[in-house]
Amino acid sequence: MKDGPDIARIAALIGDPARANMLTALMSGKALTATELAGEAGVTPATASTHLAKLEQGGLLVIKKQGRHRYAALAGPEVANVLEVLMGLAAGAGHLRARTGPRDAALRKARVCYNHLAGDLGTQLFDALLAGDLLRRNGDQPVLTPDGETLLREFGIDLVSLSQTRAPLCRECLDWSERRAHLAGSIGRALLSRIEELGWARRQKDSRVIRFSPEGERAFRARFGLSAA
Template sequence: MKDGPLVAHIAALIGDPARANILTALMGGKALTVSELAEEAGVTLQTTSTHLAKLRDGNLVVPRKQGRHRYFALASPQVAQTIEALMCLSADRGMPRTRTGPRDEALRFARRCYNHLAGTSGVQMYESLIRRGYLTIADAGLTLSPDGYLFAEGLGIDVPELVARRTPLCRECLDWSERKTHLAGSLGRALLDHMIAHRWVVSHETTRALTFTPNGAKRFNAAFPADWELSG
């Protein structure tokens, strides 16, 4: 039998349950240690190291060293996008991960999707920007309109600096829990960074969930109202 295409190799790497758990744990955008990933994967440290070596060889994760500690992170936003898409596919096939208890509810409401906002609140933000014409969908993809440019700058976002980057300014990302679109790209990352810097949301060490502060929730809903069409 002939060797399959590269996609078959990548799929095999992701398809192992322990490696899938490792990649999912890294979707929070943080670099984690081998012991932290072993706990997430439910396997021994030695087995986790073997899995990480395979994921590294497949360009799915990259090692990072800080002092005596060694961490691992997803290799690129494209890897995160692939994992998020597979989460959506598994949910559509009736095979979602267990989602019970307050912690999971918090993840569904607001969480990191690698480096941008996801969950119910992420979808609310995207749809609000679309309804007001700040984001437009064209043949070339998702773009920021002139009004959207002004809106982002009003929040303190340095749009020209984002445009100068190699990464796309705006990109659609399918939300695995909502099965709708949320905003990725350098603008999505900048908006989440803004929310964290101004304490609209608080991030946590042990979960991808993001918690809105009381003031942050008010400011978020004012900036990205869910009922814009009714009140605008």
């Protein structure tokens, strides 16, 4: 037996089609019940519960009890990051689902990736922050510049509170549809929350899609220096 982490076990947990569908559904950042995840996976609730137990034991999920209900959520942003990278690998290799529809274009434009903005608008935001010297790369991760800190404070983000958490402020996340980076970390989460708070965009029910209103998208582009649509 080789030394080191057992990646085969994690790969096997993710590789089952039903479990992969469950994990993808949880990329919305919401906690879901076994019944809801059974619908996503196309299996019975009893089978879904068995899958969820395996994912919890493998450290990919956490199960939370609330009254009579049990809710499943991804164990953390590192799990979401692995899933997003795997989606990118699958898309790049041509392993795409046979059925496509209007939701696919919407997902590619703007979606939630666990707790931050992804898709075309997410990568455009990341590129604009770098181009405007609001972010700079420091090794393999971005850091805020003084101008970036000023912009975010003016946008209504409490950087002092964010800096006191254990989560990294800024982190690159490889976008599966764009094959470029978007912004994750506590700043990425705070930006998406503030965008929703301002009414510029809303999450589509039962989907990872983020829908910007025309006025919201114009305000978003103007505020962060994105080119016009």
